Amino acid sequence: MIYWELFLAFFIPNIIGYGGGPAIIPLIEAEVVGRYGWMGAQEFAETLALGNALPSPIATKMAGYVGYDVAGVGGAIVAVFATVVPSLLLMLGALGLLYRHRESPRVKRMSQWVRPVIALMMAWLTWSFFSEGIDSAGLLHTLLIGAVAAVALLRFRAHPAFVVLGALVYGGVFLG
Amino acid sequence: MDKSVARPATARQRDLFMAFLRIGLLGFGGGPAMIPLVQQEVVKRHAWLDDEEFSDILAIANTLPGPIATKMPGYIGYRVGGVAGCINAVLAVILPTIVAMIALLGVFSRYRDVAWIQGMGQGVVPVVMVMMGQLAWDFLNKSQLALGWLVSLAMAAVAGVLIYWLGVHPGWVIGGILAAALLRPTPKREATP
Numbered sequence: 001m002i003y004w005e006l007f008l009a010f011f012i013p014n015i016i017g018y019g020g021g022p023a024i025i026p027l028i029e030a031e032v033v034g035r036y037g038w039m040g041a042q043e044f045a046e047t048l049a050l051g052n053a054l055p056s057p058i059a060t061k062m063a064g065y066v067g068y069d070v071a072g073v074g075g076a077i078v079a080v081f082a083t084v085v086p087s088l089l090l091m092l093g094a095l096g097l098l099y100r101h102r103e104s105p106r107v108k109r110m111s112q113w114v115r116p117v118i119a120l121m122m123a124w125l126t127w128s129f130f131s132e133g134i135d136s137a138g139l140l141h142t143l144l145i146g147a148v149a150a151v152a153l154l155r156f157r158a159h160p161a162f163v164v165l166g167a168l169v170y171g172g173v174f175l176g
Numbered sequence: 177m178d179k180s181v182a183r184p185a186t187a188r189q190r191d192l193f194m195a196f197l198r199i200g201l202l203g204f205g206g207g208p209a210m211i212p213l214v215q216q217e218v219v220k221r222h223a224w225l226d227d228e229e230f231s232d233i234l235a236i237a238n239t240l241p242g243p244i245a246t247k248m249p250g251y252i253g254y255r256v257g258g259v260a261g262c263i264n265a266v267l268a269v270i271l272p273t274i275v276a277m278i279a280l281l282g283v284f285s286r287y288r289d290v291a292w293i294q295g296m297g298q299g300v301v302p303v304v305m306v307m308m309g310q311l312a313w314d315f316l317n318k319s320q321l322a323l324g325w326l327v328s329l330a331m332a333a334v335a336g337v338l339i340y341w342l343g344v345h346p347g348w349v350i351g352g353i354l355a356a357a358l359l360r361p362t363p364k365r366e367a368t369p
Contacts (some may be wrong), residue, residue: 014242016350021207021243022311028340030346042301051279053306056200056273057207057245064274065225065281081275084266087242088250092262095251100238107239110357113331114350115319117339120246120314120332124340129305137298145302153306163303171299176292 002071003078009036010063010082018111019118021059026121028062038070041132053164086167137175145170183226183290187256195222196268203269213250246267257294260313271312 013027025048033044050060065113067079091098101107131140145167152158152166195217203210211234218224225233237247246266253265286294319328332354338344 006369016347017241018352019208019280019315021245024243025311027306027346027350035345037231041295043302045304046297048275048308049282049304050277050284051302052304054273054276055202055204056269057203057243058245059207060246060270061277064270065277066327068278075198076274076278080270083243084246087240088247088262088266090240090242091237091247091251092254094240095236095337098239099232102232102235102239106360108213108356109200110354111238112319112322113357115315115354116328116331117335117350117353119312119315119319119328121334121339121346122308122315123359126305126309126312127310129301132297133301133305136301138193142302142305143296145299146306149306150238154310158312164300167299167303168265168296168311169299170293171295171297175298176290176296 003074004076005036006067006078007082008072010067010079011086014059016081016114017118018114022058023114024059025062026125027116028051028059029125032066038066041128045129045132049164049167053161108158110135116172137171141175143157178368183249186220187224187261189223189257189260192257192261192265196253197267197272199249200269200272204244207243210245211248211349214245220251224252293325 009031010028013024015032017024017027017139027042032038039047047062047065048058051058053067054061054137060080063079063083064076067075071073071078078154098107130142130146133146137145149163149167152163197319199210199213199217205214212340215230219227219230232246233251237244238249240247246269246318249265250262254262257264267357284297286299316328323331335349339346
């Protein structure tokens, strides 16, 4: 039954999530942390941090790790399969139809109308990482690390891998 | 233009694997950030597709849900290398970092009880918070450009009440929106600015 749950937990976010892998993250969080409780908020944040520090698509890395964590190699395969195959089959199967309708306003507004909801879920997730940070690292450290990370990422366009690495070192030295 | 008369480019499986392996290993920042790399390999380096075909395929991939960085390799692999090419290209993009993820986090969670390892885990939470906040802003901004502030914020507010206050599963909310987008007659409120 765990395989079926894993399949659903990744199939649903990937079949409704418009906007590529990053849009799917809050939907996956709703399943993995919210619905099934396989991970706590901090473990999910750690997984996401490492996922952001490594190259390649984020949705498949999350699926592979969560699947493995919950049910071993079989779990990883099921979760990655549910992430990749349904939308790829849709693409291969419906390409001709989609090609004719790619300029259709109905098709365009599907992804447009979903965006505000995804944005809200991302904001909610940001807030839950904030309160998780206060609970574990404390308000001061959370604000300090957050501010430095924001300046590095947004102002200096630093590579996410270096920012994550810096936070790991800071945490190991000052929060341990 | 017409797909049926376009010359059928074919690729050796080895080339396909190496091209998408490079894309996977160099593509930081998630799928959407990888698109220029895919274009570089597929159009410029190997000429499996021309520019116009590439942008058509990208436009179509964007009309479908799910990660963009697996739909593109899957479709391009299928087109130039059949079913084997499809599987080959997708695995080349995703497999190396999935294995790296499991290995690194496996080591990490084995030593979870060590104080300084715990500290490292706590240290990255605020970084993820910032990254997620940036994504939220990006999506809100894109949505505002297409729908305007009023509609975007109103839709977000209604969705927020449904999902976080009434406990409706996000799948129902988004499913409802998708159905409305498809079924509503088109000359309704024009979304383009």
